[in-house]
Amino acid sequence: MLIARSTQEAHLYMDLHACVCGAETFERSHRLEQRDGAMIAVYEGVCPQCGRPRVFEFRLSDELPPAPPAFGGREPSRIIDPGEFMWVSDEAGTDASLRLLNTPPAEQRRHREKAVYALAALEEVLKFLPEGADRIPGECFTSDRGRAVYRKDPSRFERRWLQDGLERDRRILAGIDSFSPPAQ
Numbered sequence: 001m002l003i004a005r006s007t008q009e010a011h012l013y014m015d016l017h018a019c020v021c022g023a024e025t026f027e028r029s030h031r032l033e034q035r036d037g038a039m040i041a042v043y044e045g046v047c048p049q050c051g052r053p054r055v056f057e058f059r060l061s062d063e064l065p066p067a068p069p070a071f072g073g074r075e076p077s078r079i080i081d082p083g084e085f086m087w088v089s090d091e092a093g094t095d096a097s098l099r100l101l102n103t104p105p106a107e108q109r110r111h112r113e114k115a116v117y118a119l120a121a122l123e124e125v126l127k128f129l130p131e132g133a134d135r136i137p138g139e140c141f142t143s144d145r146g147r148a149v150y151r152k153d154p155s156r157f158e159r160r161w162l163q164d165g166l167e168r169d170r171r172i173l174a175g176i177d178s179f180s181p182p183a184q
Contacts, residue, residue, distance in 0.1 A: 001040075002079050004058035005072030006065035010041055012088065013079050014056050016145070023049035069113075069120040076127040082136050083146025085124040086156060090149075093118035093169065100172070105179035112176050119169040126162050134159050 004010040018024045026045040033040045039060045047054055063073050071077065077085070096114035103111060128136045136157040141150045155161055 002056070002058045003061055004041065004079065005061045005063065005075070005077065006068075006070070007041070008065075008068050009071040009077060009080065010043065010056070010058045012071065013058075014043060014054075016080065016084055016088075016143075017056075019047040019050060019052060019054060021047060021050035021052070023047050026054050028054075069117050071120060071124050072127075074127065076140075077124060080124070081140060081142045081146035082125045082128040082157060083141045083149035084143055085121045087145055087149050089118045089121035089125065089165075091118075092121065097172075100176070107180060108176045109180035109182065112173065112180075115169065115172055115176065119166070119173065122162070122165055122169060125157070126166070129157075129159055129162065 002010075002013065004013065014028070015024065019026070026047050028043045028045045031042050033042055041058045041060055043054075043056045043058075045054050046052070058079075061072070063075075066073055071080075071085075076082075092114050096111050096118055099111040099114070100108055125136070128140045130137070135154070138150065138154075141147045150157060156165075
């Protein structure tokens with residue numbers, strides 16, 4: 001059974017796993033069940049494109065889930081690989097960057113949430129880096145999408161690159177906060 005560290009992680013997993021027809025999203029209902037002493041989150045819906053039922057079940061981690069936008073605690077995900085998290089970070093970060101470039105500084109707060117999401121996904125990538133290692137091992141990439149991202153540029157999974165990326169993303173957020181503070 002899939003083990004999710006948070007609701008955020010479960011939703012991302014579902015978003016990353018399209019229906020067999022290719023539709024990526026579906027309206028989900030959600031319920032919790034107790035099974036053999038474990039809490040199970042069940043998500044169900046119907047594919048809007050082909051009408052197939054979609055069901056995902058996640059055993060919830062025993063660890064207290066982190067507050068959004070974080071996907072999990074200190075341990076790496078067991079259901080989403082580092083390449084998938086990098087892909088999510090790239091997608092959200094590119095979208096946020098393009099929007100920020102076309103928004104006056106005083107209004108950039110509108111796009112902060114997307115930038116925070118990109119940063120949270122990049123922080124997840126770093127959790128796959130073993131203590132003392134300079135790069136994430138290739139065997140951590142278990143999905144087709146994750147392996148494709150890794151093959152395209154393995155250097156992006158080196159400690160130096162990841163730390164530089166985190167610093168960059170944090171500077172972007174600090175810039176948003178300084179030019180477009182929250183409404184009082």
